[in-house]
Amino acid sequence: MSRAGLSRQLLHIGRAAGKGSRGDRVRYVALLTAAFVLALSALAGLGVAASYAGRDARDRARATDEVTAGQRATVLWRPKYDAVGDRQHQVIFIAPLSPTAAPPPGLPRWPAPGEAFLSPELARAGAAEHIATRYGRPAGTIAPAGLASPTERLAYVRPARVDVRSDEWFRTPGFGRADPARLGESADVRPMAQFLLALGGLVVLPAAALVVIAARCGSAGRDRRTALLQALGGGRRHRALVNCGEAIVPLTLGALLGTLPYLAAMIHDVRLPFVGYLVPSADLRAYAAWTPVVTVAAIAVALALVVGLHRVDRTGRSTRPRSFADSVPRWRLWLCAAMAAMFGASGYVRGMAGTWLYAVGTVGLWATVPSLAAVAGRGLGARLAAVGRRRGRVSPLVAGRWMVAHPGVMVRLATAVIIGAGLVSQTQTWVSRLNTPALEARASVARIGDTVVRVDAADLRPDRTAAFARALPPGFTVLGLHESEGGGSPVLSANCRTLRGLGLPCTARPAAVAPSGADDPRVRELSRWTGSSGDPMRVVGTDGAGARPAGRPSALVVFADPARRGESWRVRQAAYAAFDWPRTERLGELWLTGLMRNVAMGQWVLLLGTAGLVILMLAAAVSAVAEFLRFGPALAPVGVQSGKQRIFVFVALWNLTFPMAVATVVGVAVASWHGLYFIATSHDGHFSWTVMGVAAAVGGCLALLVGLTGGLSAIRAARRWRPAGD
Amino acid sequence: MDDIVRRPLLEVAGLCYGVGGRPILRDLGLGLAAGESIAVTGPSGCGKTTLLMALLGLVTPDSGTVTIAGTDITRLSARDLAAHRRAHLGVVFQFGELLPELSPVENVALPALLGGTRAGRAYREAARLLADLGVPAAETPTGALSGGERQRTAVARALITRPGLLLADEPTGALDGDARDVVADLLFALPERHGCALLVVTHDEAVAARADRRLRLDQGRLAGAAA
Numbered sequence: 004m005s006r007a008g009l010s011r012q013l014l015h016i017g018r019a020a021g022k023g024s025r026g027d028r029v030r031y032v033a034l035l036t037a038a039f040v041l042a043l044s045a046l047a048g049l050g051v052a053a054s055y056a057g058r059d060a061r062d063r064a065r066a067t068d069e070v071t072a073g074q075r076a077t078v079l080w081r082p083k084y085d086a087v088g089d090r091q092h093q094v095i096f097i098a099p100l101s102p103t104a105a106p107p108p109g110l111p112r113w114p115a116p117g118e119a120f121l122s123p124e125l126a127r128a129g130a131a132e133h134i135a136t137r138y139g140r141p142a143g144t145i146a147p148a149g150l151a152s153p154t155e156r157l158a159y160v161r162p163a164r165v166d167v168r169s170d171e172w173f174r175t176p177g178f179g180r181a182d183p184a185r186l187g188e189s190a191d192v193r194p195m196a197q198f199l200l201a202l203g204g205l206v207v208l209p210a211a212a213l214v215v216i217a218a219r220c221g222s223a224g225r226d227r228r229t230a231l232l233q234a235l236g237g238g239r240r241h242r243a244l245v246n247c248g249e250a251i252v253p254l255t256l257g258a259l260l261g262t263l264p265y266l267a268a269m270i271h272d273v274r275l276p277f278v279g280y281l282v283p284s285a286d287l288r289a290y291a292a293w294t295p296v297v298t299v300a301a302i303a304v305a306l307a308l309v310v311g312l313h314r315v316d317r318t319g320r321s322t323r324p325r326s327f328a329d330s331v332p333r334w335r336l337w338l339c340a341a342m343a344a345m346f347g348a349s350g351y352v353r354g355m356a357g358t359w360l361y362a363v364g365t366v367g368l369w370a371t372v373p374s375l376a377a378v379a380g381r382g383l384g385a386r387l388a389a390v391g392r393r394r395g396r397v398s399p400l401v402a403g404r405w406m407v408a409h410p411g412v413m414v415r416l417a418t419a420v421i422i423g424a425g426l427v428s429q430t431q432t433w434v435s436r437l438n439t440p441a442l443e444a445r446a447s448v449a450r451i452g453d454t455v456v457r458v459d460a461a462d463l464r465p466d467r468t469a470a471f472a473r474a475l476p477p478g479f480t481v482l483g484l485h486e487s488e489g490g491g492s493p494v495l496s497a498n499c500r501t502l503r504g505l506g507l508p509c510t511a512r513p514a515a516v517a518p519s520g521a522d523d524p525r526v527r528e529l530s531r532w533t534g535s536s537g538d539p540m541r542v543v544g545t546d547g548a549g550a551r552p553a554g555r556p557s558a559l560v561v562f563a564d565p566a567r568r569g570e571s572w573r574v575r576q577a578a579y580a581a582f583d584w585p586r587t588e589r590l591g592e593l594w595l596t597g598l599m600r601n602v603a604m605g606q607w608v609l610l611l612g613t614a615g616l617v618i619l620m621l622a623a624a625v626s627a628v629a630e631f632l633r634f635g636p637a638l639a640p641v642g643v644q645s646g647k648q649r650i651f652v653f654v655a656l657w658n659l660t661f662p663m664a665v666a667t668v669v670g671v672a673v674a675s676w677h678g679l680y681f682i683a684t685s686h687d688g689h690f691s692w693t694v695m696g697v698a699a700a701v702g703g704c705l706a707l708l709v710g711l712t713g714g715l716s717a718i719r720a721a722r723r724w725r726p727a728g729d
Numbered sequence: 730m731d732d733i734v735r736r737p738l739l740e741v742a743g744l745c746y747g748v749g750g751r752p753i754l755r756d757l758g759l760g761l762a763a764g765e766s767i768a769v770t771g772p773s774g775c776g777k778t779t780l781l782m783a784l785l786g787l788v789t790p791d792s793g794t795v796t797i798a799g800t801d802i803t804r805l806s807a808r809d810l811a812a813h814r815r816a817h818l819g820v821v822f823q824f825g826e827l828l829p830e831l832s833p834v835e836n837v838a839l840p841a842l843l844g845g846t847r848a849g850r851a852y853r854e855a856a857r858l859l860a861d862l863g864v865p866a867a868e869t870p871t872g873a874l875s876g877g878e879r880q881r882t883a884v885a886r887a888l889i890t891r892p893g894l895l896l897a898d899e900p901t902g903a904l905d906g907d908a909r910d911v912v913a914d915l916l917f918a919l920p921e922r923h924g925c926a927l928l929v930v931t932h933d934e935a936v937a938a939r940a941d942r943r944l945r946l947d948q949g950r951l952a953g954a955a956a
Contacts, residue, residue, distance in 0.1 A: 643814075
């Protein structure tokens with residue numbers, strides 16, 4: 004037979020052998036799922052590369068440079084910051100100096116004076132805050148070509164009044180620069196290498212682990228086949244071809260299915276959960292030619308793993324997942340207890356030592372939990388068997404005895420669930436951590452909401468301030484804030500009627516108002532944020548007896564009546580209408596927006612970590628079902644004699660679902676305690692019961708799915724069982 | 730009593746079965762009464778196990794009937810067949826097919842428990858059968874039993890539901906020497922002790938010689954074998 008003919012024949016043999024083997028369907032589905040996950044995670048890497056390339060190109064196209072000698076300025080340009088909710092965004096003020104100057108990328112034309120172009124995401128996120136009219140008349144949306152990503156919040160604003168001589172403007176020759184300074188969203192983006200490293204560690208590695216487990220699913224039969232092929236004179240290539248023939252169909256099918264979500268993301272911008280990031284479909288399309296390359300590479304890697312994991316075992320010992328016949332060494336349990344104690348003590352130790360105790364205790368606790376799970380699994384199995392025996396219930400009796408004899412099945416499941424719940428809970432808790440000012444800012448928001456807004460602007464002329472005050476509806480009160488550059492506490496100024504309305508004294512000389520001395524909660528908060536304990540905020544009347552003109556304030560403070568809570572957007576809108584590039588912020592807002600950057604990064608870790616953990620749990624589940632398949636034929640004779648096939652499902656439910664459900668409950672309980680203890684001792688962060696609820700629901704569903712799959716697969720294996728005495 | 734003995738507990742008539750156009754069982758007929766034993770012998774591949782599977786209802790014959798305790802099992806639905814098997818049939822497999830993680834008592838009690846017998850009664854009956862069949866320590870782990878003890882435990886498991894018909898598939902195939910003789914003697918004493926019918930499939934002529942009747946399966950047909 005020719006070499007090609009033999010290869011075809013061997014591939015065909017492999018395919019036929021796979022169809023008839025025990026647990027063939029489980030392995031088929033496992034390989035298909037593994038290839039799906041591997042291809043999808045590899046394509047996610049391609050998507051990251053495509054997004055970064057697109058972002059870089061657009062960043063270069065929209066970047067500007069200051070004019071140098073000999074260059075002619077055609078554009079006035081000035082970036083500022085604003086916020087919607089707790090998320091900061093950039094507002095870029097622009098104006099053309101020449102009628103031929105090209106508008107920024109993404110804009111079909113220059114906005115007219117007093118007009119603004121917003122990014123679609125900013126328009127969507129700020130709809131409740133009437134963002135469309137905050138910076139002027141809406142001119143339209145910024146096209147994708149002008150945005151770092153579809154998720155970017157950005158505004159291009161052309162002020163109604165432009166003083167071309169103002170030093171506040173940057174003068175540029177136009178848009179486009181080879182080495183851009185990062186603007187907008189790009190300023191907060193981590194380098195691509197870091198992102199790919201996180202994706203690789205948190206998602207691609209677990210995906211590869213899933214391929215390994217799927218490849219070894221029901222390996223006993225294949226190991227015998229490999230040995231037989233070798234005995235018959237088959238070389239490495241022949242054995243590889245048979246293994247490829249068996250695995251190539253599910254792997255190809257799985258990888259092709261894995262491309263479907265990616266292809267969907269190439270058609271439409273898809274929003275990712277947790278982070279809310281819109282995957283830029285146009286960028287993915289630009290890298291479309293790489294999609295088949297990456298898909299084929301994923302199939303090749305999976306096939307290489309399948310072949311590499313079915314080498315002839317020269318030692319003669321099987322490479323099947325071994326069952327845990329030996330008892331767990333006692334020192335491991337002591338180590339687990341020591342790690343728990345170390346974690347517990349970390350709450351009482353300050354500084355770096357406390358952080359180290361926490362980190363080592365946490366990692367050590369998770370690392371030693373499998374030993375505890377093995378002991379607990381055996382104990383649980385023994386009790387289950389005892390109950391089954393006492394009550395004459397076959398399923399718990401058999402399942403309990405199997406748990407005692409093979410606790411590895413349960414340990415893998417429990418470890419995945421417990422570590423999964425722990426990691427998700429810890430990431431969530433750390434992400435929710437605040438620094439002290441941010442903590443105070445959040446407390447301020449909880450007490451007074453957005454009823455105090457500070458407005459800073461370079462041109463707080465009396466006429467503009469008056470126009471600003473007139474633009475606000477009833478229920479808003481405008482006060483001046485005077486901050487001297489030479490130090491000293493800031494002075495709040497207003498007429499006596501306004502001051503008395505806020506419960507403040509009206510004196511000709513500035514009078515100190517400590518937070519504790521103010522009746523109005525808004526004044527208390529303002530005093531907290533503008534003064535210090537040794538140098539409290541002061542108040543002065545502008546129209547009382549002996550009053551002197553307070554002069555132009557350095558900032559304005561707007562108090563809203565409690566009935567106007569949630570309407571700070573009116574203040575921002577009025578400020579942008581009255582002043583040139585104002586900065587408006589709720590008390591402590593800068594701390595909260597700064598914090599959100601860290602939160603956003605934590606949410607990426609949460610997204611990638613959760614994806615990786617779901618894959619790991621899937622791997623543990625596949626491994627458990629595969630091992631359970633070994634038990635199916637053991638029960639088959641009893642099934643034949645008794646005619647009761649439901650026993651397979653019940654034993655699987657007891658053997659797989661029950662311990663996994665217990666592990667989920669224990670894992671969620673331990674993770675909740677872990678997170679709550681951390682919060683209680685650090686007085687920081689908040690615990691998300693929603694995240695824990697989702698983890699519990701995923702664990703519960705997976706437990707049921709694993710049990711039913713195991714049971715039904717065992718029924719199928721048992722149906723094929725025949726007495727082989729002939 | 731005479732009436733019961735005369736009326737066959739197992740009656741096979743016109744049984745035909747083939748795979749891929751190759752006939753394995755051809756117009757096969759057989760009758761077996763309570764208290765009687767039959768040994769079916771024949772060369773490897775002659776269809777002994779197929780015959781056993783047809784008697785268990787694990788394969789559906791192309792034609793013919795298999796009547797057990799007055800009911801033709803080839804016409805039964807899967808559920809009724811399972812119930813009929815539970816009520817009338819006991820099986821001993823070549824390798825015992827016990828669960829090594831369970832004790833012998835638990836292994837023996839399994840079919841009774843699955844049939845709805847109360848736990849206490851099932852375990853008592855299992856212990857009694859094991860003692861009867863000479864399995865020494867009923868609570869020894871099954872994995873620690875000798876081959877002969879494991880096979881005797883399998884016999885006890887087949888007997889616990891008090892079946893009218895006991896089928897044994899190469900019951901001594903995995904044993905040799907004394908162990909084989911002990912198990913064979915025990916099996917063929919069962920029809921007399923328990924009043925059941927026994928059909929043993931074996932290729933071991935010495936074992937078959939203990940049966941009341943010996944039949945030889947050749948070319949898909951059963952014929953009386955020389956003693």
